[in-house]
Amino acid sequence: MKFGKTFEKALAEDEIPLQWQKNAIQYKQLKKTIKKLVEEFNELGLEKDLIQNHLKSINSSTSIISLSLSSNSSNSLNSSFISFNNLKNSKTSKIIVHTIYDQTFFLSISEQILNLDTMKDNQENLMIKQINYLSDQISSLSSPYRKRNDLYIWRQIFEIYNSYQLFFKFNFISKNELNYSISKINFYKFVDEIQKKDLLSQFHNKKVSKQIFNQFLNLNLELIKAIEFQYLNKIAITKILKKFDKRTFLSIKFKFPNFYVNDPFINQSFSINLFFKIQERLIKIIPQLDDYLCPICCSISFKPVKLDCGHIFCIRCLVKLQKLRKDACPICRKNNVLIADHSNLDLETMEFLKLYFPKESKAKQKETENEIAKEQCEALIGKSSCLIQ
Ligand SMILES: [Zn+2]
Ligand SMILES: [Zn+2]
Numbered sequence: 001m002k003f004g005k006t007f008e009k010a011l012a013e014d015e016i017p018l019q020w021q022k023n024a025i026q027y028k029q030l031k032k033t034i035k036k037l038v039e040e041f042n043e044l045g046l047e048k049d050l051i052q053n054h055l056k057s058i059n060s061s062t063s064i065i066s067l068s069l070s071s072n073s074s075n076s077l078n079s080s081f082i083s084f085n086n087l088k089n090s091k092t093s094k095i096i097v098h099t100i101y102d103q104t105f106f107l108s109i110s111e112q113i114l115n116l117d118t119m120k121d122n123q124e125n126l127m128i129k130q131i132n133y134l135s136d137q138i139s140s141l142s143s144p145y146r147k148r149n150d151l152y153i154w155r156q157i158f159e160i161y162n163s164y165q166l167f168f169k170f171n172f173i174s175k176n177e178l179n180y181s182i183s184k185i186n187f188y189k190f191v192d193e194i195q196k197k198d199l200l201s202q203f204h205n206k207k208v209s210k211q212i213f214n215q216f217l218n219l220n221l222e223l224i225k226a227i228e229f230q231y232l233n234k235i236a237i238t239k240i241l242k243k244f245d246k247r248t249f250l251s252i253k254f255k256f257p258n259f260y261v262n263d264p265f266i267n268q269s270f271s272i273n274l275f276f277k278i279q280e281r282l283i284k285i286i287p288q289l290d291d292y293l294c295p296i297c298c299s300i301s302f303k304p305v306k307l308d309c310g311h312i313f314c315i316r317c318l319v320k321l322q323k324l325r326k327d328a329c330p331i332c333r334k335n336n337v338l339i340a341d342h343s344n345l346d347l348e349t350m351e352f353l354k355l356y357f358p359k360e361s362k363a364k365q366k367e368t369e370n371e372i373a374k375e376q377c378e379a380l381i382g383k384s385s386c387l388i389q
Contacts, residue, residue: 003239004028007232016229023119024229025112025236030105031243037101038247044099051249105244109237116233116265123226127274130219135281137212141205142286144355148204151356155286156199157213162283164190166220167227167271177271180228187220216282223278226270234266287356292349296330302353302364306346309334315345316368 001009004027011021041047142151164186168175178186194200203209244250294301296317303315311331313321318340327335354361 003236004031007236010232011229014225014228016225020119020123020226020229023112023115025116025233025240026108027236027240030109030240033101033105033108034240034244034247037099037105040099040101041248046249048247048249102250109240113237113263113265117263120226120230120265120268120270124270124273127219127223127226128277130215131274131277131281134212134216134219135285137208138282139285141209141212144358150203150205150209151286152359153199153202153209155288156197157194158283158286159288160193160197161190164193166190167223167275177269180224180231183224183227187224191217219278223270223274230265230270237266287352289357289360292353292357299367300353300357300360300364302350302357302361304346304349304353305340305344306349307334307340307344308336312346312349314364316371 007024007027010016011024016024038048138154140146142149142154144151165178166183166186168177200206200210200213289300292301292304293299294304294312294314294317296313299314301312301314304312305315305318306312307318307329309329309332311329313330318337321330321337322340325338327338329336
């Protein structure tokens with residue numbers, strides 16, 4: 001299938017919004033313009049083969065079309081000229097050829113790229129507004145101050161969401177942007193898992209939380225479509241420039257990219273900005289347990305003790321270290337464990353943990369109490385010499 005058709009089909013079948021489709025690269029129209037330009041060159045006696053043979057005969061390097069921005073408008077290009085670089089005597093010959101359809105072509109493609117820039121800008125602003133709206137709603141629905149809040153369900157949803165890495169593949173040293181088709185697969189896997197776990201039926205504020213969840217899904221789907229739309233248009237641009245070179249003797253693909261080297265639609269992916277907005281404004285508003293684990297016992301750092309070096313451990317693990325007379329911080333090896341006392345108790349974090357992780361905090365407290373009781377009992381009957389209190 002010809003690319004023009006494939007391009008139109010992909011836009012329609014993948015349900016790219018009509019408003020965006022209107023701004024897509026007009027591949028077929030640009031192709032027609034190239035055809036007219038070839039006719040125009042032929043009328044001037046500048047057939048591709050003839051020029052190429054001539055270039056060969058004078059031992060010249062490839063002919064190039066020089067494009068420069070006109071001084072009065074950054075959108076338009078001056079008429080083309082062809083320069084012949086004669087390798088034999090290093091002289092450059094220049095022929096200025098005024099043509100109508102080369103200008104039509106470049107003005108047209110430049111205008112289309114500018115429209116795409118505007119569309120991208122508008123779309124990003126709309127999505128950011130939506131992210132902010134969802135952020136306010138989810139903050140309120142999951143607020144620990146709310147009597148029947150959905151904190152734990154939203155936390156689970158976001159935990160699953162992050163585990164599927166919809167837009168980037170992260171490893172220790174880098175992040176790679178994923179192709180939209182992989183994002184789509186990961187998106188549906190995420191939706192599947194939410195359904196399997198039947199999380200939505202566990203919402204306390206069923207109606208509103210479900211509604212907000214659906215809007216969150218739509219936002220992600222829209223972002224995936226935006227990335228796809230961007231990807232398809234970039235291919236269309238590359239293909240049409242390639243066609244231009246193939247049909248004419250003007251090697252445009254080396255020159256034209258300079259024209260849009262800083263273009264936001266071509267060079268700045270939708271996902272970069274919006275993915276981080278989603279993380280920052282949505283995912284991070286619900287604290288995750290992983291960020292509050294004691295590095296020694298790997299459970300919640302309740303009651304947290306902050307050493308002078310800044311590292312935080314649960315009081316239980318810290319007392320154990322002190323009993324063993326170990327002074328070095330297990331993370332940075334700074335000797336400041338033995339001087340830690342009640343003043344090192346991080347009361348602010350403790351209140352925060354009680355508020356955002358009430359179940360885990362209670363469980364840890366109970367676990368600690370049981371452990372102390374067991375030790376006291378063992379000490380009484382002489383089984384152990386451990387005296388942790
Ligand atoms: Zn611990
Ligand atoms: Zn430390």
